[in-house]
Amino acid sequence: MISKQMRQEVAGSSAIRAMFLEGKELAKQVGAENVYDFSLGNPMTPVPASYNQAIIEAVQTESSLELHGYMDNAGYPETRQAVADNLNQRFGTDFLYTHIVMTVGAAGALNVVFKTILDPGDEVLALAPYFGEYRGYVANHQGVLREVKPDIPSFQPDLEDLEEKITEKTKALIINNPVNPTGVIYSEETIQKIAGILEKKQQEYHHEIYMVSDEPYRELIYDGNEVPFLTKYYENTFVTYSFSKSLSIPGERIGYIAVCPQMTDCDQAIQGLSVANRILGFVNAPSLMQKALIKSMDARTDVNYYDRNRQLIYGKLTELGFACVKPQGAFYLFLKSPEPEEKNFVEAAKRHHILLVGGSSFSCPGYVRLAYCVSYEMIERSLPAFEKLAEEYQKK
Numbered sequence: 001m002i003s004k005q006m007r008q009e010v011a012g013s014s015a016i017r018a019m020f021l022e023g024k025e026l027a028k029q030v031g032a033e034n035v036y037d038f039s040l041g042n043p044m045t046p047v048p049a050s051y052n053q054a055i056i057e058a059v060q061t062e063s064s065l066e067l068h069g070y071m072d073n074a075g076y077p078e079t080r081q082a083v084a085d086n087l088n089q090r091f092g093t094d095f096l097y098t099h100i101v102m103t104v105g106a107a108g109a110l111n112v113v114f115k116t117i118l119d120p121g122d123e124v125l126a127l128a129p130y131f132g133e134y135r136g137y138v139a140n141h142q143g144v145l146r147e148v149k150p151d152i153p154s155f156q157p158d159l160e161d162l163e164e165k166i167t168e169k170t171k172a173l174i175i176n177n178p179v180n181p182t183g184v185i186y187s188e189e190t191i192q193k194i195a196g197i198l199e200k201k202q203q204e205y206h207h208e209i210y211m212v213s214d215e216p217y218r219e220l221i222y223d224g225n226e227v228p229f230l231t232k233y234y235e236n237t238f239v240t241y242s243f244s245k246s247l248s249i250p251g252e253r254i255g256y257i258a259v260c261p262q263m264t265d266c267d268q269a270i271q272g273l274s275v276a277n278r279i280l281g282f283v284n285a286p287s288l289m290q291k292a293l294i295k296s297m298d299a300r301t302d303v304n305y306y307d308r309n310r311q312l313i314y315g316k317l318t319e320l321g322f323a324c325v326k327p328q329g330a331f332y333l334f335l336k337s338p339e340p341e342e343k344n345f346v347e348a349a350k351r352h353h354i355l356l357v358g359g360s361s362f363s364c365p366g367y368v369r370l371a372y373c374v375s376y377e378m379i380e381r382s383l384p385a386f387e388k389l390a391e392e393y394q395k396k
């Protein structure tokens, strides 16, 4: 018999994945072209040619041992150096290669960070609405997740609530920017205020309160917006990054942690991350992907593709009278449910073959998330279904 804890996890398993599977079932019944699946954040733009080329070159030029062997738990020094150089060039930071730990995506990075900093019962704050997997990642390391309310309708964090929620036990605050599920970018002003609050609370409680900056959507930004780079505002910061979205390679599982060089006990933190990477069973990040990254650190997927989708779906939904904040980044849109019980709205949408995920999955009931990392054609085909859905609600 599997553990009680895992039975609970299985029972409450991700609504997003469940919806994805439901979509496949529906496609069998009504035909794939008649299902409008906006449930999963699975990037679908082509992988940049330079990244594919770098994989081919690595396979052709490296020896098997170098390419496929074990390495330092933190990753290949050349890859870590390439990440450090890239960040320093873009953000004016001062990372050495030793401040970078290569990881199994952002999911791996977050688990490695929490393994390194949490003692049982330590609290981690997340700004609602947030990526629901954080609950599991924090619980994996006996931490307790606490939520901070959003300021609605801007979906910037409610800073008074943040200040109230920080206690003696608070060890970290996760900041996901741009935000999954709203597409909002937390402004520089917001980040400065958050940093000020954390500094004050660190002094009050005499221990570190870390910022964990989860930023897999850093490069997916629109309208010339900028995402503040958090080590510039707060020293006790871990940046967790994934190439899943910027290179459209989520299955390859590659990311990194960048440790702010000015962090308290920085060397000890780096040692902790390396050991955590090993004992969590990741051992090291995938080696071929690390090799390919050395030569293609600037490769990016086509953000204009997502922007075109964003304009189409946001334009149509607001024209139909649905309320949502205009996404500034990532590829999600957070729609206010036209009825208080979001589950009913998700079901109503499903009757029109539109698959959405309820805001409760992101600790924000009364809303639904729509992932527009889909084909433009699918969005076009879905518009009459959205029209019918809107009509249904206008009649109510």
Ligand SMILES: Cc1ncc(COP(=O)(O)O)c(C=O)c1O
Pocket (backbone or CB within 6 Å): 041, 104, 105, 106, 107, 108, 131, 176, 180, 214, 216, 242, 243, 244, 245, 250, 255
């Ligand atoms: C906010 C956020 N953090 C972390 C992750 C995990 O990223 P990865 O699958 O690249 O590890 C995701 C994935 O969708 C995400 O949306």
